[in-house]
Amino acid sequence: MTDLFSSFNYGVIIILMMLGLYVVFAARNLIKRLVGLSVFQTSVFLFYISLGKVSGGQPPILVDSRGLEKTDHAASPIVQVAASDDIAAIHSLHHVEAVLYSNPLPHVLILTAIVVGVATLAIGLALTVRIREVYGSIEEDVIDRLDYQYNLEGAGE
Amino acid sequence: MNEHGILRVVSKLLIPFIAIFAFYVQFHGDYGPGGGFQAGVILAASVILYALIFGLEAAKSAVPPSWVRFGMAMGVFLYGGTGVATWLLGGEFLNYSVFTPDHPSHGQHYGILLVELGVLLAVASVMLAIFYAFGSRPVNHPGED
């Protein structure tokens, strides 16, 4: 039972993912399909956020402002690498009390993915607006019928 | 003209604070959660709220679409320009440490400030551009409903 609860977020993610995919393929309305796509993408955002969770980990925010310069270096190994010029200085730093942080990297990654999702949705909606203006409908059945007629008439062109 | 009086008054009061909060998120992003993406969206939201309450034309006269276009390009250029500057100073692309060679971590601070400013400008402009693009399409509904 505890297993079930400790990984219930993955269950939610899978349900959302399947719902989203189902809507994308089952719906015949252009907007509804975009909604499905967004749900599907959002489930992936949740998946990444779940990845970053370290059990018992704190939010990866620097709380201690004393000696910011020092903790700054010690808290993130990445800064050490970047500022490789003073790597010797870092080695000489005193031991700083270790704090368990959740992994912030997936959050950063998913920020990018969210932006990508917004861009995709914006383009999808823009296309839907244009389709509506040209065809007068956002139902795929109507659009397919119009395209079929257009194909037949196009033969005479 | 005077309909939605409450909305008008409240949004007039709120919009400056939303914009200021955007800048708080932007600049405090150096020490806590925040940064250009979030700040850009909040800043754009303040203008979008204005447009929703006072009309698209009013928003367009406050923040003209030509500024928005310029902002999109400028944001990317601030970001890219920072990278080009680090190139000219002899480092790798976006290696901010070269700004202050004798104290690399200061250079990192300056660099990320510039880059985040670029992100703020680009995100806010793009959000507004999307809103303007959708909002200013002529309303003509051929066919049903």
Added chain:
Amino acid sequence: MDILSLLPPWLLTHGVALLVVLPLLAGAAMAVIPRERIAWTITFMVMLICMLCALTLALQVIDQGRLSYKMGGWEPPYGIEYVVDALSAPVLLLISAMAVICLFYASPSVKAEVEPKKRAAFYGAFLICAAGLLGMVVTGDAFNVFVFLEVSSISTYVLVAMGHSRDRRALRAAYDYLILGSIGATFFVIGIGFLYMETGTLNMADMSNILDGLDGGSRVAQVGFAFIVIGLGLKLAMFPLHMWLPGAYAHAPSFVTIFLASTATKAALYLLLRFAFTIFDLSFDYVVTILSQFVLVLAVVGMVFASIQAIFQTDVRRVLAFSSIAQVGYILLGLSFLTLSGLTASYVHLINHAFIKGGLFLAVGAMWYRFGITRVADFRGLSKTMPWTMSAFTISGLSLIGVPLTAGFVSKLQLATAAWERGYGWAVGVILFSSILALVYIGRILRVAYFETPPQINGVEVLKNEAPLIMLIPMWILAILSIVIGINAGWVVDAAGRAAELLIPTQMIGRGL
């Protein structure tokens, strides 16, 4: 290398990043450039610089092997690393060279097909698309691949939709592409998530090392691999996942179709090679199973089924689009042999097909430019009305079929040899059968063009109306390239051989056979 010593040292160290940064920044600049002429000039200059840059990188790779660039000065396992090696250098050169060749053609073609107000933005979207494709190939960071994949895809949706002033079905095609493309990219990013879960790193080289240490036992990595293959399969139009491709190719502006057909699926194929053979490798049983059974079957079915579908299309661009799906089948077939010769054949065909299909779509675009035709029936007498265009089409078409002395023959011969060595005699038969189908669908077009008289308008036969010189030059460059490769394929096969050696290191040869 002598040439390398002549180049500025700055280009040698920073060229890797310049390749992506330059088109990306120029693309953003298009938002404020109103004039079409200026936009075209900047685009052309930028892509020319990118091509020279890719050429330099290719020479450097031959000289020094793997090149690595630390983005922002962060050391590789932590920061984003850009990598150029024998596998990616030819693809980079291919993408940037095809962009330059297409751009010659762009100025008349875009004028005819895109609304005046949108032309500067069109070039902006094209630059961003090119930057995304180059970025996908050059980056050594798994998540960065996703970002560039989406950068190129999103700009591609815009480019396809720009065809709406010529053909309103472009909107619908762009929408379908958007839905399927986003699902593909999302599957890919789920796969990356699983890999990150398992390895705790995003750097490809690091990931590969950590996965090797797992001894093939990780189910998480296995699931990740499955997601990545499906996601990339959608992007590269692997047979049952190809539904977006015919619409997108048939209704986009000609210029976009040419560029997409010759580069977009190729960049995705490159990623599949990169993920399947260098991040994962043949020491994992599930990789061997998926590639040598699953992909093999799909490749063969795709080669035959898509070719048959191509025969029954009425629109030439749809014929060529279905043919592209069949050609992806050839490339996947070579990949699924899991041998050095198979991968070499695959890689040769990847390069050759870009030239061949680029040439064909260039010719079809010129015919639309002059006569507004894309239907097979309307090709009547084109050999008389557009002789130069039609002969370029014929050369590229014969190359697609695989007639000796053309590039297509070289890659099909390689593929057939590889199949024979692998012990798949039946695969040689499938390749032959699919080539006969190609003969039918290309032959059908050629028959109409050569053996029927030009149509008559009001009782007067249509006069000769050749495409402008600026359109003829790029299609003849590709047609001649096709013949040059057909006569002397040494350089392409060498490049492919180096790439294949990188994909299957010596100790892996014979795994999974």
